Structures are given as structure tokens and as C-alpha cells.
Amino acid sequence: MTFRDAVREGIRDAMRKDVRVFLMGEDVGHYGGCFAVSKGLLAEFGPERIRDTPLMESAFVGAGIGAALGGMKPIVEIMTCNFSLLALDQIMNTAATLLHMSGGQFNVPLVIRMATGGGKQLAAQHSHSLEGWYAHIPGIKVLTPATLEDGYGMLTSALNDPDPVLIFENQTLYNMEGEALVSPGAVDIAKARVRREGKDVCVLTHGASLHKSLEAAAVLEKEGIGAEVVDLRVLRPLDDATIMASVAKTHRVLIVDEGWRSGGISAEISARIMEQAFYELDKPVARVCSAEVPMPYAKHLETAALPQVESIVAAIKQLVLGHG
Amino acid sequence: MAEFVMPNLGADMEAGTLVKWHIKSGDAVRRGDVIAEVDTEKGIIDIECFETGVIDQIKIEPGAKIPVGTVMAVIRGAEEAPAPAKPVAAPEPAAPTKAPHVHASPLAKKIAAELGVDLTKLTGSGPGGLIDREDVEHAAAPKKAPTPVEAVRVKVSPLARRLAAERGINLASISPGPSGIIEQADIERAAAPSKPEPAPAAKSGDGMRRAIAAAMAKSNREIPHYYLQTRIDMSAALKWLEAENAKRSIKDRLLPAVLLLKAVAKALGDVPALNGFWIDNEHRVSPAIHLGFAISMKGGGLVAPAIHNVGEMSCDEIMAALRDLIPRARAGRLRSSEMTDSTLTVTSLGDLGVESVFGVIYPPQVALVGFGKIIEQPWAKDGMLGVHPIMTASLAADHRATDGHTGAQFLDVLNQHFQTPEAL
Numbered sequence: 001m002t003f004r005d006a007v008r009e010g011i012r013d014a015m016r017k018d019v020r021v022f023l024m025g026e027d028v029g030h031y032g033g034c035f036a037v038s039k040g041l042l043a044e045f046g047p048e049r050i051r052d053t054p055l056m057e058s059a060f061v062g063a064g065i066g067a068a069l070g071g072m073k074p075i076v077e078i079m080t081c082n083f084s085l086l087a088l089d090q091i092m093n094t095a096a097t098l099l100h101m102s103g104g105q106f107n108v109p110l111v112i113r114m115a116t117g118g119g120k121q122l123a124a125q126h127s128h129s130l131e132g133w134y135a136h137i138p139g140i141k142v143l144t145p146a147t148l149e150d151g152y153g154m155l156t157s158a159l160n161d162p163d164p165v166l167i168f169e170n171q172t173l174y175n176m177e178g179e180a181l182v183s184p185g186a187v188d189i190a191k192a193r194v195r196r197e198g199k200d201v202c203v204l205t206h207g208a209s210l211h212k213s214l215e216a217a218a219v220l221e222k223e224g225i226g227a228e229v230v231d232l233r234v235l236r237p238l239d240d241a242t243i244m245a246s247v248a249k250t251h252r253v254l255i256v257d258e259g260w261r262s263g264g265i266s267a268e269i270s271a272r273i274m275e276q277a278f279y280e281l282d283k284p285v286a287r288v289c290s291a292e293v294p295m296p297y298a299k300h301l302e303t304a305a306l307p308q309v310e311s312i313v314a315a316i317k318q319l320v321l322g323h324g
Numbered sequence: 325m326a327e328f329v330m331p332n333l334g335a336d337m338e339a340g341t342l343v344k345w346h347i348k349s350g351d352a353v354r355r356g357d358v359i360a361e362v363d364t365e366k367g368i369i370d371i372e373c374f375e376t377g378v379i380d381q382i383k384i385e386p387g388a389k390i391p392v393g394t395v396m397a398v399i400r401g402a403e404e405a406p407a408p409a410k411p412v413a414a415p416e417p418a419a420p421t422k423a424p425h426v427h428a429s430p431l432a433k434k435i436a437a438e439l440g441v442d443l444t445k446l447t448g449s450g451p452g453g454l455i456d457r458e459d460v461e462h463a464a465a466p467k468k469a470p471t472p473v474e475a476v477r478v479k480v481s482p483l484a485r486r487l488a489a490e491r492g493i494n495l496a497s498i499s500p501g502p503s504g505i506i507e508q509a510d511i512e513r514a515a516a517p518s519k520p521e522p523a524p525a526a527k528s529g530d531g532m533r534r535a536i537a538a539a540m541a542k543s544n545r546e547i548p549h550y551y552l553q554t555r556i557d558m559s560a561a562l563k564w565l566e567a568e569n570a571k572r573s574i575k576d577r578l579l580p581a582v583l584l585l586k587a588v589a590k591a592l593g594d595v596p597a598l599n600g601f602w603i604d605n606e607h608r609v610s611p612a613i614h615l616g617f618a619i620s621m622k623g624g625g626l627v628a629p630a631i632h633n634v635g636e637m638s639c640d641e642i643m644a645a646l647r648d649l650i651p652r653a654r655a656g657r658l659r660s661s662e663m664t665d666s667t668l669t670v671t672s673l674g675d676l677g678v679e680s681v682f683g684v685i686y687p688p689q690v691a692l693v694g695f696g697k698i699i700e701q702p703w704a705k706d707g708m709l710g711v712h713p714i715m716t717a718s719l720a721a722d723h724r725a726t727d728g729h730t731g732a733q734f735l736d737v738l739n740q741h742f743q744t745p746e747a748l
Contacts, residue, residue: 251483251508278482279482279483279485279486280482280483281481281482281483282481282482282483282484282507282508283481283507322501322502322503
């Protein structure tokens with residue numbers, strides 16, 4: 001089973017259990033989804049519940065908000081987070097704020113799924129990682145599944161949530177193979193998870209960077225460095241408890257995030273560690289993020305701009321040994 | 325600039341605690357001067373300086389426990405004096421005689437001229453504001469050392485600071501690791517000996533035992549020992565010793581140990597292969613003969629400090645060396661060169677009544693010579709049976725460096741030297 005299959009099964013499960021759930025977005029129906037996530041679903045559920053939308057993000061996200069307000073449980077698929085910028089006003093100023101502005105009268109139980117990340121030579125406008133940016137907004141939840149179980153189960157949990165939930169799926173993960181799952185059901189969407197235990201350094205990360213971090217940890221284990229790798233899973237709200245426990249255990253922290261470091265989620269986590277676990281730190285918090293440039297098109301430049309196993313290994317060595 | 329580092333004083337030493345400095349920044353030192361006292365597991369050792377020059381910078385404060393190899397002070401060569409008071413001899417357009425009258429003693433004026441000190445800039449501390457010699461010398465002293473020992477803010481990680489506070493460790497006594505910032509590892513290292521004043525007597529019981537254990541375990545682990553022994557007729561030697569001592573006052577009398585050391589030194593001159601070290605998979609014969617003499621300590625434990633150049637010393641000189649060394653060793657006041665320079669160790673357990681000694685070589689040496697008690701025994705000589713004073717000499721040697729043949733040669737030659745004591 002691939003990550004893609006897991007997400008599809010998640011949608012399928014949710015749609016079978018609850019008639020109010022429907023999927024809408026560009027090319028989700030006849031084309032089967034830009035990333036083939038919804039392949040076969042049109043045949044199973046019909047055009048009323050698998051709806052191809054016009055190429056107009058602001059409109060169909062707005063329609064999704066309306067459907068949610070009207071009692072439905074829409075899953076809005078924005079092809080990639082890059083295009084979500086066209087619907088930012090809907091997301092930030094309507095979906096996220098209606099509950100507050102209505103004095104608690106109107107929940108917006110909307111789920112928006114977006115592909116995120118770079119690495120496929122889609123260049124500057126189509127390679128953003130904006131999940132950290134969206135985590136800035138009060139009123140929504142931001143999820144970053146990186147495992148099959150989370151790809152499958154987070155959707156159900158999100159649909160059960162009365163407020164808007166944004167799910168960011170890193171596009172390089174769709175082909176990732178894993179053990180076949182059978183209806184894991186709803187998974188927790190409030191906690192981070194320690195994916196690998198270690199005592200020398202803790203690596204806080206999410207999405208595709210999780211797997212690069214795990215690979216780096218395997219490399220470092222051979223050199224006697226034990227890296228603890230924490231999958232953040234939820235960027236808003238951040239699981240402070242799990243983060244600080246790991247910091248207190250290891251005293252050295254590396255944050256790996258595909259977003260840019262300036263004002264990114266890595267900066268937020270670093271600030272929280274300063275506030276809550278300052279006296280546990282033996283070294284300043286380190287970060288590996290994308291280079292502060294629009295994402296290059298040329299393959300070698302794009303590779304150099306993104307976090308990689310080598311740069312994670314080097315950063316950890318610098319932290320633990322004092323040299324790269 | 326030369327660096328004065330925490331030396332490795334043997335016995336797998338990893339760290340030492342600086343007890344006190346004998347010098348301060350600005351002092352002149354010569355090679356061989358004792359400049360610091362360092363507490364190791366084996367007691368307090370006086371550390372000698374290897375450079376001649378001026379102490380430029382002191383980097384470690386007393387009380388700090390630092391790893392072997394850490395830079396403790398910086399010594400600059402005598403010529404490197406960065407004294408600003410040696411300015412370019414400014415040939416003032418105005419002749420010196422035109423300068424305003426300076427109230428200075430004649431000697432002060434002379435010294436000022438030599439050192440290039442501008443007297444007009446000085447305030448005199450003598451009567452009536454007289455500038456005297458001390459004022460001039462003080463002004464000439466290089467205040468502006470390249471990096472004076474001023475208070476530099478030491479950076480400490482939050483965790484290290486918290487740990488130090490919890491454990492009652494004074495951060496001023498901690499020296500940082502390679503990062504230059506005091507971190508958890510530096511606190512952990514310092515937390516081990518938490519006694520503020522290490523008493524050598526208290527240490528020698530436990531720390532010394534551990535140090536000996538480490539060295540002996542290493543020796544047995546790494547050195548393939550072979551053992552040889554021979555019995556030596558000491559009649560000639562003892563008779564000679566008695567005659568020599570009759571010529572001396574009581575306090576100058578020679579102990580048999582002197583003969584043992586002299587004979588071993590001579591034998592090593594004949595069979596030099598046993599005199600040296602096994603280092604980095606290589607046998608390095610030492611040109612000089614420094615014999616380590618095993619001395620047992622009152623509280624238990626053992627040190628084997630070196631007596632340098634035994635071969636060139638007379639019996640009286642060796643006796644004087646022993647008389648100086650043994651009490652100092654028992655008081656834990658040995659010098660660093662004595663701890664590290666032995667090329668071979670001699671151990672004599674004759675006083676305790678053992679016949680022969682099969683010792684453990686002290687790495688990186690390649691041999692150990694043991695002497696047992698001199699016992700009256702039946703002995704055949706020239707076809708006649710008699711009772712002679714017999715001493716068993718044993719050799720433990722490193723088979724990587726030498727073979728039994730060499731060891732046997734050594735013992736044979738040693739025996740012969742004891743038969744001609746007057747030639748020693």
C-alpha cells in the first residue's frame with residue numbers, strides 16, 4: 001500500500017460512513033486527482049459526491065465554507081498549497097474567523113487537503129511549503145501526515161472536528177510504500193510522536209523531512225550518535241509537552257523544516273523551547289531549513305536548496321561533536 | 325609563544341588538578357624551573373617548565389581539574405617581549421638636553437635611557453616626587469601584554485549553569501572544552517572530584533591504587549612478559565661494601581641498593597636493548613640510563629621515580645640521590661621528570677625476605693629487574709662446598725622488544741659486575 005492509497009482509503013472510509021461527506025476540487029473526478037489520490041472514487045460515489053470544480057480556488061473554497069455552514073462535511077482539495085494563496089482570504093478571513101465573529105454561533109467544519117513541498121523541479125511558484133505559515137492563524141488546525149497511518153486516519157479525525165482543519169500532504173510521499181492498513185479509524189490529531197528514540201540530540205520535524213531525518217539518524221547511529229526523531233504531526237496546535245520532554249532528555253535540538261527559516265515554524269518551535277526548556281539546553285537550538293531563495297528549477301540547485309540527509313547529518317554532528 | 329600544557333605523568337593519567345602556580349604572569353622562567361604543582365592520583369607532583377622565557381598568560385586557575393594536554397599557560401620567548409616601553413628610539417629633533425628638568429635619581433635616568441622610558445611621563449614615588457629606579461622599571465614592564473589576564477566573560481550553557489548551581493560547583497573553577505563555552509560535559513568532568521582541597525594522604529590510598537591497577541592491568545594486557553632469574557654470589561660485593569663503609573661516616577654509608585643500581589646501570593651499558601621503551605609498535609632504545617627505583621608508600625601503593633643518568637654517578641652520588649628521593653616519594657613530592665623519565669625499573673624486595681621477584685613491567689618500559697633477599701646458602705666454588713651470601717636477581721622483559729637470549733646475556737653480565745664491585 002502506498003501513502004496515496006492510504007489517503008484514498010481514508011476518503012473512501014469517511015464517505016462510506018457519512019453521506020454528508022463529499023470531495024470537491026480541480027480534476028478530482030474524471031481525472032482521478034492530480035496525484036491520482038481520488039482515482040476510482042467518481043465511479044464509486046458518483047458526480048454529486050466527487051465534484052470537479054472550475055479553476056478558481058477562491059470560489060470553490062468559498063463554496064466549501066458555505067456547504068459546511070449548511071450542514072455538509074466537505075473535503076476541499078486544493079491541488080497544491082501554492083494555489084491556496086488564491087483562496088487565502090476565504091481560509092483566513094472567513095473559515096478561520098466565522099466562529100469568532102459569529103459569537104460562537106457558526107462552526108465551519110471544513111477540511112481542506114493540499115499537496116505541499118518541493119523536489120520535483122516544479123520551480124519557484126509550485127514548490128512552496130506553506131504549512132508552517134498557515135500555522136500562524138488562530139481558528140484552524142494544521143496537520144502534516146507523514147506515515148500511512150496518519151495519511152489514512154487523520155482525515156477521519158479532521159472530519160470529526162467541528163472547526164476548519166488543513167491537511168498538508170507532501171507530494172514526494174505519495175509513492176511511499178508501507179504496510180497495508182485496514183481502517184485504522186480516527187487517529188489523534190493533537191500530539192507529536194517520537195518515531196525513534198535517542199539520547200544525544202532530538203530532531204523535531206514533519207512531513208517528508210521526517211524520513212530524511214530517520215535516514216540521517218541511521219547513518220549517525222553507526223558513528224555512535226543517538227538521535228531522537230520526533231514527528232510533529234500537528235503544526236497547530238504544537239504538542240509542547242512531547243517537544244519539551246525530548247529536549248529535556250537530550251539537551252541538544254535540531255529542527256528540520258522544508259519551509260524557510262525566517263519567521264517559519266522552526267522559529268516558533270525554537271522560541272517555545274527557549275521559553276519552556278531554556279535550562280535544559282546545552283547548545284543553542286539548530287535549524288535545517290530550505291535555503292532563503294525562490295525554489296530553483298535546475299535539479300542540482302533544487303537539491304541544494306532543500307533539507308537533505310547529508311545536511312541533517314552535518315548539523316547534528318556540529319551540535320553533538322562541535323564540528324561537522 | 326610556547327604552550328605549557330598539562331603533562332601526562334604516566335600510569336594512564338587522564339587529568340590533573342592544578343593545586344597552585346609558583347609563578348605569575350610576567351615572571352621570567354628557565355627550562356627546568358618548577359612552575360606549578362599538580363595533583364594526580366599518585367600525589368602532588370612539581371611540574372617543570374620546558375621553555376626559557378617569560379610567562380605571558382595564565383589560562384587555568386588553581387583548583388581546576390583539566391585533561392592531559394590542556395594548555396595551562398603561555399610562555400613567550402625572552403626576545404618576544406612586546407613591551408611597549410621599548411618604543412622605536414624616537415630620535416627627537418630636540419636634543420635630550422633640551423628636555424625640561426626631570427626630578428629623577430641618576431640611576432633612574434640611566435636605566436630610563438637604557439630601556440627607552442620617557443621620564444617626563446612618569447610620576448615619582450620617591451621623596452619630593454623623585455623618580456627612582458623602581459618607577460622606571462615599573463614603567464618599562466610590559467603591561468600591555470598581547471592578551472593580559474583580565475576578566476573575560478566566560479560563556480556557560482543554560483544547562484551547565486543549572487547543573488553547576490545544583491551541585492554547588494563554582495563555575496570559576498571550571499575550564500571550558502574545545503568550544504570555549506562551559507557545557508554539560510565540562511560540569512560532569514569537574515563533578516567527579518568534588519573535594520575542594522584534595523589531601524594527598526587521603527588520595528594515596530584510593531586514587532593511587534586505582535592508578536596502579538590501571539597501569540598493571542594495561543601492562544599485563546599488552547606486554548608479553550618473559551621471566552629469567554639467576555642466583556648471584558654476593559660475597560665479593562658485600563665484602564667490598566663493608567670495606568667502603570668503614571671509610572665513611574655513619575651518615576654517608578652506602579646501602580646495598582646503591583650497588584644494585586650501579587650494577588644494573590653498568591649491565592645496561594653492556595646490553596642496551598633492555599634500556600628503553602616500546603612505543604607505537606617500535607622498540608626505542610634510550611641513549612641515557614634513568615633507573616626507576618621502586619619505593620613502597622606508607623599507606624600502601626608504589627611509586628618508581630627515576631634517578632637520572634645512573635651510569636655516570638658515583639656510589640656516593642647515587643646514595644645521596646636515594647636519600648633525597650625516598651622521603652620525597654613518601655611525602656608525595658616528586659617532580660614530573662622523575663615520574664616520566666625511567667628507562668628501566670629496579671625493584672628490591674630483599675628487606676621483606678622474598679627470594680625472588682617476578683614483577684610486572686611498567687609501560688612503556690621493556691624490562692624490570694628484581695632483587696630478592698641475600699640469603700646464606702650452600703654454594704659450590706672451585707670444587708669446594710661453602711656457605712655464601714646468595715641473591716636472586718630476576719628479569720621480567722617484553723618479548724616484543726627482546727628475546728630470552730638478550731635477557732640471559734644481561735643477567736650474566738650483571739652477575740659479573742657484582743663479582744668485581746671495585747670496578748663499579
